[in-house]
Structures are given as structure tokens and as C-alpha cells.
Amino acid sequence: MDHSSSSFIISPYPQSIKLDKTLKLGVMASGSGSNFEAIARSIDEGELNAKIELLIYNNPEATVKNRAQKYQIPSLLLNHRDFSNRKALDRAIVEEFKARDVEWVIMAGWMRIVTEELLKAFPQRVINIHPSLLPSFKGINAIEQALEAQVKITGCTVHLVDLEVDSGPILVQAAVPILPNDTPETLHQRIQIQEHRIITQGIAIASALQGS
Numbered sequence: 001m002d003h004s005s006s007s008f009i010i011s012p013y014p015q016s017i018k019l020d021k022t023l024k025l026g027v028m029a030s031g032s033g034s035n036f037e038a039i040a041r042s043i044d045e046g047e048l049n050a051k052i053e054l055l056i057y058n059n060p061e062a063t064v065k066n067r068a069q070k071y072q073i074p075s076l077l078l079n080h081r082d083f084s085n086r087k088a089l090d091r092a093i094v095e096e097f098k099a100r101d102v103e104w105v106i107m108a109g110w111m112r113i114v115t116e117e118l119l120k121a122f123p124q125r126v127i128n129i130h131p132s133l134l135p136s137f138k139g140i141n142a143i144e145q146a147l148e149a150q151v152k153i154t155g156c157t158v159h160l161v162d163l164e165v166d167s168g169p170i171l172v173q174a175a176v177p178i179l180p181n182d183t184p185e186t187l188h189q190r191i192q193i194q195e196h197r198i199i200t201q202g203i204a205i206a207s208a209l210q211g212s
Contacts, residue, residue: 009198011172017204023050025203026102028093028110029057033064035108035129038196039203040071048200053100056093058112080112090117097122106203113165126161127206129199131191133157133173138166143184143191153177154187156195158202171202 029036036055042048055068055075068075076096083089094117097105105118107128119126132142134157137149146154155175162168174194178187 009172009174009194009201011201011205013171013205013208017201017208019049019204019207021049021207023048023203023207024101024103025050025052025106026093026097026100026104027052027055027106027108029055029062029064029108030059030111031062031064031109033057033062033067033109034192035195035199036064037067037071038199039106039108040067040073042200044071048204050203053102054096056096058089058110064109086113087115087117090115094118094121104203104207106199107161108199114161116163119161119163124160124210125206127171127202128159128161128166128168129195129202130157130159130166131155131188131195132166133175134159134166134170143188146178147182147184147187151178154191156191156198158198158205160206171205172198174198 027036027039040052043050052073055064055073056078057064057075058078058080060077060079065075078089078092080089103125105122105126107126130142132146133155137145153175155173157173158171160168160171174197176191176194
């Protein structure tokens with residue numbers, strides 16, 4: 001059997017967690033929203049006891065809004081260009097999420113650095129997914145960074161967010177081998193498959209750790 005493209009999931013916490021309480025989620029996305037759909041599908045299929053109260057997207061061209069419509073989830077455009085700075089945008093996000101009693105904020109491909117305005121409103125309740133095995137290859141172009149470094153394994157990480165970029169406690173990771181002929185596109189495709197597997201695990205783990 002060829003294991004060259006196999007992957008494995010790493011976490012110090014149980015990978016199968018059943019939640020008694022329905023989590024109220026707010027999701028932030030900037031692009032196509034494949035991770036958003038992975039969460040919505042997991043909820044629909046009964047794998048994650050949660051409800052997405054609102055999707056906020058910051059790019060008018062983001063097709064994630066179509067995925068929200070597919071699952072009948074409310075969505076709202078908050079174009080970052082309409083705000084004077086990042087704090088002003090985050091204050092607007094907090095206002096919208098708080099109005100819907102959101103408990104957990106999920107950054108599912110949110111291509112903006114968040115500020116203390118968001119993190120103070122949802123302390124230890126903001127979750128991000130990043131396409132590398134953190135702490136390696138932080139920031140933008142993580143997949144290209146891994147290829148340039150000629151490492152043999154990369155992957156993706158679900159973690160709690162703090163004020164440092166791509167920092168905060170790690171919840172779960174999935175390792176993905178880099179193949180000899182990989183391009184940024186082919187590697188990204190395989191990493192995304194694993195992102196869709198672990199994003200809901202990370203949400204469940206974070207909730208269990210917080211006791212809610």
C-alpha cells in the first residue's frame with residue numbers, strides 16, 4: 001500500500017468529544033469558505049453539536065456567502081475597506097456577534113489580523129486554522145514557505161488565537177507529507193482535506209477545555 005500521501009492527526013486531547021450543550025458559533029471568512037462548509041456540514045450531519053448564528057465576511061467577492069445561503073445560515077458583509085482601522089472593524093464584528101449571543105468565534109480563512117477588541121470580547125474563545133504545523137511557517141504563504149524550506153512534512157493546525165500572529169495554544173494538528181513533485185496548488189489541496197477533518201475537532205476540544 002502506498003502511504004506517501006497519507007496523513008495523521010496529532011492532539012494531546014481526545015479526538016472524539018461529544019458536546020451536551022449546543023454551541024453558538026460566529027464564523028469569519030474571507031474567501032471561498034471550504035472550512036466554513038466543513039463546519040456547517042458537520043453540524044448538519046450531527047457530528048458537532050453547534051449552530052452557526054452568523055457568518056461575517058470582509059471581501060465582497062468572497063463566495064463563502066453562497067455556501068452560507070446553501071445551509072440557510074445568515075451572513076453579513078463587513079468590508080474592511082469601509083473601516084478606518086482594524087480595531088474599528090473588530091468592534092463592528094463584536095457588536096454583530098454579541099447581538100446574536102455568539103459564544104465562540106471561528107476564523108475559517110479570515111485573512112485579517114485580529115485585535116484585542118475581538119479577543120477581549122471573546123477571551124480564549126477565538127479559534128483559527130492555519131495551513132502549517134505551527135509553530136513552523138507562520139503568517140502568509142505558509143505552504144510556499146514549507147516548499148521552499150524543503151521539509152518533508154507539513155500540515156495544518158487548529159489553535160486558540162492570541163495577539164501574536166498564528167500563536168496561541170494548539171488544539172489539534174494534522175500532518176501531511178510533502179511529495180517530490182508537489183506544487184503549492186497540489187499541496188494546498190491535500191492540506192485542505194485535513195483542515196476539513198480537524199476544524200470541528202478543534203472546536204469540540206476547545207469547548208470541552210472551557211467547560212462549555
